[in-house]
Each structure stands twice: as C-alpha cells, then as structure tokens.
Amino acid sequence: MNTMTMPSAPVRADGAAPAADLTEDLIPDASPFRVWVDYFAANPARQRRLEREWDPSTPVTLTVRQREALVRSFQRFELGEGGDGVRLLAKARAAGDPVYTRALELLVAEEQRHSALFGVGLRRMAAPSLRAHWSDFAFTRLRRILGLRTEIALFLIAETVAVEYFEALAEAAPDPILRGIGERIRTDEREHLRFQVDRLRVGFADSPLLVRALAGLSWWVVAIGATAVLCVDHAAALRACGRNPVGYGVRALGTFRRFAGSALKPPRRPAGALRGSVALLGPSLDPTELRTGR
Numbered sequence: 063m064n065t066m067t068m069p070s071a072p073v074r075a076d077g078a079a080p081a082a083d084l085t086e087d088l089i090p091d092a093s094p095f096r097v098w099v100d101y102f103a104a105n106p107a108r109q110r111r112l113e114r115e116w117d118p119s120t121p122v123t124l125t126v127r128q129r130e131a132l133v134r135s136f137q138r139f140e141l142g143e144g145g146d147g148v149r150l151l152a153k154a155r156a157a158g159d160p161v162y163t164r165a166l167e168l169l170v171a172e173e174q175r176h177s178a179l180f181g182v183g184l185r186r187m188a189a190p191s192l193r194a195h196w197s198d199f200a201f202t203r204l205r206r207i208l209g210l211r212t213e214i215a216l217f218l219i220a221e222t223v224a225v226e227y228f229e230a231l232a233e234a235a236p237d238p239i240l241r242g243i244g245e246r247i248r249t250d251e252r253e254h255l256r257f258q259v260d261r262l263r264v265g266f267a268d269s270p271l272l273v274r275a276l277a278g279l280s281w282w283v284v285a286i287g288a289t290a291v292l293c294v295d296h297a298a299a300l301r302a303c304g305r306n307p308v309g310y311g312v313r314a315l316g317t318f319r320r321f322a323g324s325a326l327k328p329p330r331r332p333a334g335a336l337r338g339s340v341a342l343l344g345p346s347l348d349p350t351e352l353r354t355g356r
Contacts, residue, residue, distance in 0.1 A: 140192070
C-alpha cells in the first residue's frame with residue numbers, strides 16, 4: 063500500500079470545539095503555566111511543517127518480519143495514546159488552576175494526535191487497529207483511582223519509558239514514513255516530559271524530604287515494571303529499529319532517573335516568591351519561533 067490518510071485534528075476531551083479554534087487571550091498572564099498554554103497553542107504549526115515533509119507515495123520498505131513486529135507495536139501505542147483525558151481534566155479543574163487545566167487540555171489533544179499518527183502507520187502497513195489490550199486497560203483503571211499528582215507521576219513514568227522508543231523509530235525505523243511518525247512524536251514527548259516535571263514540582267513544592275523519598279521509591283518500582291513490560295511486549299519492534307531490548311531498558315530507566323530526580327528535587331524558589339512557588343523548567347521551544355517557523 064502506498065497511500066496514506068492524514069488524521070484529522072483532535073477534539074477536546076470534553077466534547078467542546080477543537081483546541082485550535084479556542085482563543086488563548088482569556089488565559090491570565092500571571093500563572094507560571096501561561097507559557098505552556100502559549101507553547102501548546104503554537105505547536106500545531108510546527109507539527110504541520112514536519113508532516114508536510116512526508117511523501118506518502120514512497121513505497122513501503124518493510125520485510126514480513128519487520129511489518130509483523132511494528133504492526134503489533136503500533137497497535138498497542140495507538141490505544142495507549144488515545145485516551146480522552148476526561149477524568150484527568152476533571153481532577154485538574156478540581157485543583158483550581160484554570161491555566162494549568164487549559165495547558166493540560168492542549169496536551170491531551172496532542173496525545174490524541176499521536177494516537178492518530180500510529181493509526182496512519184497501521185494503515186500504511188495495511189493493518190487494523192486494536193479495540194482493546196490488557197496493558198492499556200490496566201493502566202487506565204489504575205489511573206482512575208488516583209489523585210491528580212499521582213496520575214501525573216504515572217504519566218511521567220510512562221513517557222520517560224516510551225520516549226526512547228520514539229527515538230528508535232525516528233532514527234532507525236525501516237521505513238521513511240514510520241521514521242517521520244517517530245520524529246513527530248518524539249519532538250512532542252520531550253516537551254511533555256518538561257511539562258509533567260513542572261506540574262510535579264508545584265505539587266511537591268511544600269512536601270518534606272521524607273515524602274519526596276517515599277514518592278521516588280514508589281515511582282522506581284512502577285518504572286522498572288513498566289520498562290520490563292515494554293521491553294518484552296515491544297522487543298521485536300525494537301530489534302526492527304536496531305535496538306537491543308536490554309540496552310533499551312537501561313537507557314529508558316536512565317531517562318526516568320533524570321526527569322524524576324528533577325521533579326522531586328527540593329525546590330529552588332524565585333526571589334520574592336510566595337510559599338508554594340517554585341522555579342519551573344518551561345518549554346525548551348519558544349512559542350514565537352514555533353509560529354514563525356524560524
């Protein structure tokens with residue numbers, strides 16, 4: 063198959079108009095998360111530029127074994143990235159920060175877009191989508207019983223474990239369109255990790271060292287389990303991209319260690335900051351540059 067249908071823009075998880083159609087002018091400037099609203103609102107322009115570089119007429123260049131491995135992997139990621147975020151957004155609204163909630167709405171829209179991109183890859187490989195998978199079901203059920211801070215921590219763990227997979231796709235997937243999908247997603251996920259760290263820094267701003275240590279320990283247990291599942295369940299796809307699953311797991315846990323350490327590090331407070339205020343990472347890509355394409 064040498065044709066490809068691009069996904070349509072995602073809708074907001076609460077059923078309202080697409081995020082790109084909503085004005086950001088009503089978002090207060092005082093919040094430290096305003097910069098993230100600006101980033102997520104500008105990012106679709108960069109995403110479209112990357113996707114325009116793809117040539118859907120390029121012949122598929124996969125062996126039978128590579129196709130089978132990548133289909134299995136893409137099916138699982140399409141499910142995992144496709145959540146509507148309704149309960150997560152409800153928790154964010156209940157926390158009382160409308161600016162953070164708006165940024166989170168835009169992030170959920172990006173994750174839905176990632177799911178659609180994995181669907182593009184499946185159609186390129188002439189493969190169907192999955193209706194359900196036990197790993198996605200278990201992760202979703204676990205998230206629903208947790209509070210906002212713990213759920214964000216789970217997202218941080220999942221994304222730190224998976225970002226190396228997107229790196230592998232971008233650098234060595236045995237098909238040019240699949241490499242393009244990997245590149246598109248990894249550039250988003252790098253910023254998603256910084257966003258999750260910023261929210262966790264706020265959530266742990268006034269937590270004592272013991273609480274941080276206990277949280278870090280529990281995160282490590284989950285991260286090791288999640289890494290093991292990914293390395294086993296996606297081993298063939300990793301090998302198709304030239305990655306050794308064991309080496310992948312080591313790198314994935316190294317990525318987790320860096321970002322979790324940043325989230326749990328005792329806060330550096332800006333000069334004159336109120337109690338609970340912390341210095342945030344912010345996006346590494348400037349929203350103005352994303353809009354202009356510089």
